[in-house]
Amino acid sequence: HPLWQNSVYDPVLKPLKISYDPTTCLHIWNNGYSFLVEFDDSADRSIIVGGPLENQYRLKQFHFHWGAINEWGSEHTVDCKFYPAELHLVHWNAVAYPTFEEAVMEGDGLAVIGVFLKLGAHHEGLQTLVDALPAIKHKDTVIEFDVFDPSCLIPQCPDYWTYAGSLTTPPLTESVTWIIKKQPIEVDENQLEAFRMLLFTSDGEEEKRMVDNFRPLQPLMNRTVRSSFQ
Ligand SMILES: COCCCN1C=C(N)c2cc(S(N)(=O)=O)sc2S1(=O)=O
Numbered sequence: 001h002p003l004w005q006n007s008v009y010d011p012v013l014k015p016l017k018i019s020y021d022p023t024t025c026l027h028i029w030n031n032g033y034s035f036l037v038e039f040d041d042s043a044d045r046s047i048i049v050g051g052p053l054e055n056q057y058r059l060k061q062f063h064f065h066w067g068a069i070n071e072w073g074s075e076h077t078v079d080c081k082f083y084p085a086e087l088h089l090v091h092w093n094a095v096a097y098p099t100f101e102e103a104v105m106e107g108d109g110l111a112v113i114g115v116f117l118k119l120g121a122h123h124e125g126l127q128t129l130v131d132a133l134p135a136i137k138h139k140d141t142v143i144e145f146d147v148f149d150p151s152c153l154i155p156q157c158p159d160y161w162t163y164a165g166s167l168t169t170p171p172l173t174e175s176v177t178w179i180i181k182k183q184p185i186e187v188d189e190n191q192l193e194a195f196r197m198l199l200f201t202s203d204g205e206e207e208k209r210m211v212d213n214f215r216p217l218q219p220l221m222n223r224t225v226r227s228s229f230q
């Protein structure tokens, strides 16, 4: 969604509190649309609270969207500008709903933190993920991933935009409180190229490079985007 020009500062918005336990990390896999790092969400060990949220939400997985070239790739734009990639950290409301699957269907079920990736300096924390990508080149390949703290992928600057939206891939349910960080993280060209070496296709199928796995920009309609900053 187009952010910034359409946003209004909301002084009531609190800072987002993020507390992740790196040992809740389970595995990294290629699901044929993106690559995901999944977490053990059987207890409140990796959670976010505050910001626009009424409850605390549990981290379930994070994944990325990116382009074939650096001119596009993100699913949100700022000032009509696309970033080459966007990180989504998916959390669910385990206070209100017994399972993730049920939370996916509810208006206050999910909270997704969006972080823009910008071409620039090498990102040490991301390199740990990049090093694992060759092992999950094909769809439905998975490797164990024991310890990873996704906080290293979230910028220090507390500023964010927030709006009530949907999943950007089917089932597209309107169940997401979007929290988009204003400050991007910097990654280098080799790291973006590593994303583009992944495949949509399974081993043995004709190879299709995993690129442009983002949803095209959608109209904001009558939605209000609030900012936590002036
Ligand atoms: C039983 O659950 C199946 C549907 C839920 N999920 C599937 C997606 N396509 C999806 C997209 C997401 S995104 N791109 O809006 O963050 S998060 C997410 S998800 O929450 O992991």
Ligand SMILES: [Zn+2]
Binding pocket: 063, 064, 065, 088, 168
């Ligand atoms: Zn996503």
